[in-house]
Amino acid sequence: xxxxxxxxxxxxxxxxxxxxxxxxxxxxxxxxxxxxxxxxxxxxxxxxxxxxxxxxxxxxxxxxxxxxxxxxxxxxxxxxxxxxxxxxxxxxxxxxxxxxxxxxxxxxxxxxxxxxxxxxxxxxxxxxxxxxxxxxxxxxxxxxxxxxxxxxxxxxxxxxxxxxxxxxxxxxxxxxxxxxxxxxxxxxxxxxxxxxxxxxxxxxxxxxxxxxxxxxxxxxxxxxxxxxxxxxxxxxxxxxxxxxxxxxxxxxxxxxxxxxxxxxxxxxxxxxxxxxxxxxxxxxxxxxxxxxxxxxxxxxxxxxxxxxxxxxxxxxxxxxxxxxxxxxxxx
Numbered sequence: 501x502x503x504x505x506x507x508x509x510x511x512x513x514x515x516x517x518x519x520x521x522x523x524x525x526x527x528x529x530x531x532x533x534x535x536x537x538x539x540x541x542x543x544x545x546x547x548x549x550x551x552x553x554x555x556x557x558x559x560x561x562x563x564x565x566x567x568x569x570x571x572x573x574x575x576x577x578x579x580x581x582x583x584x585x586x587x588x589x590x591x592x593x594x595x596x597x598x599x600x601x602x603x604x605x606x607x608x609x610x611x612x613x614x615x616x617x618x619x620x621x622x623x624x625x626x627x628x629x630x631x632x633x634x635x636x637x638x639x640x641x642x643x644x645x646x647x648x649x650x651x652x653x654x655x656x657x658x659x660x661x662x663x664x665x666x667x668x669x670x671x672x673x674x675x676x677x678x679x680x681x682x683x684x685x686x687x688x689x690x691x692x693x694x695x696x697x698x699x700x701x702x703x704x705x706x707x708x709x710x711x712x713x714x715x716x717x718x719x720x721x722x723x724x725x726x727x728x729x730x731x732x733x734x735x736x737x738x739x740x741x742x743x744x745x746x747x748x749x750x751x752x753x754x755x756x757x758x759x760x761x762x763x764x765x766x767x768x769x770x771x772x773x774x775x776x777x778x779x780x781x782x783x784x785x786x787x788x789x790x791x792x793x794x795x796x797x798x799x800x801x802x803x804x805x806x807x808x809x810x811x812x813x814x815x816x817x818x819x820x821x822x823x824x825x826x827x828x829x830x831x
Contacts, residue, residue, distance in 0.1 A: 518583040522643040533784035540777030588631040644792035680746040694732040
């Protein structure tokens with residue numbers, strides 16, 4: 501991780517700017533439940549206001565919201581996406597550039613023991629996968645966490661007890677993610693290795709296709725490729741099964757919390773301790789609260805793939821260092 505962060509370090513300023521823009525992007529939608537609450541409680545159910553006054557106030561509020569969502573939010577969304585992609589691509593450029601410099605210095609013995617396709621897979625495929633680490637791990641996860649914190653602060657100001665009910669499933673969520681994450685990372689690494697073997701085998705056979713055709717080895721090579729392809733399929737299915745279990749468990753947990761909030765909020769409204777608009781806002785904030793949590797599950801899955809790819813290409817970077825150390829020790 502430290503070696504990878506060395507590639508990211510030159511772009512810390514751009515990352516902070518992107519995160520700040522992202523906070524604006526994710527923060528603007530948090531206004532919607534508050535607007536809904538105000539419209540219901542202070543306009544629709546306001547007995548002291550006439551119909552014309554209600555309509556006039558509603559138009560003013562909607563005009564302000566249209567300016568925010570139609571005029572301000574699109575450029576914020578654009579620059580957030582642009583800078584995130586720009587940073588990710590720049591980091592990938594730097595990594596591939598250093599990798600190419602590095603593989604030119606490796607010994608011929610190393611190449612005699614490695615398939616060309618596997619090396620190419622690490623330089624192209626594995627490096628590309630780590631782009632998600634920059635965009636997801638360094639930006640999206642922080643933005644989702646900040647969104648959750650802001651949503652909880654707003655919810656605490658609306659109703660403390662409902663907020664406690666809303667976050668009551670957090671410990672179960674954290675435990676489930678921690679439990680599934682370790683196994684998922686291992687399965688992702690195994691799947692990536694199996695894919696690299698398929699790519700390496702395919703690359704060599706395509707290069708030697710004239711020899712295969714000359715000696716009529718098509719059936720033999722078909723069996724060899726099918727063997728490796730089946731191995732990759734089995735590893736991919738193992739990863740898919742565990743990934744599906746992760747989503748099934750975590751999404752069930754995140755679906756229970758809104759049901760609890762609707763029940764308790766409905767009870768408060770019936771007993772006259774909570775306004776209808778406040779209940780509506782709270783239910784809307786549940787999606788703002790658990791939507792990022794669901795994205796964090798997706799992010800954890802994406803990060804396991806990125807980290808597994810990081811392990812693979814960083815191990816390639818370490819080859820030259822290990823060989824040098826072994827030669828020094830031999831002296």
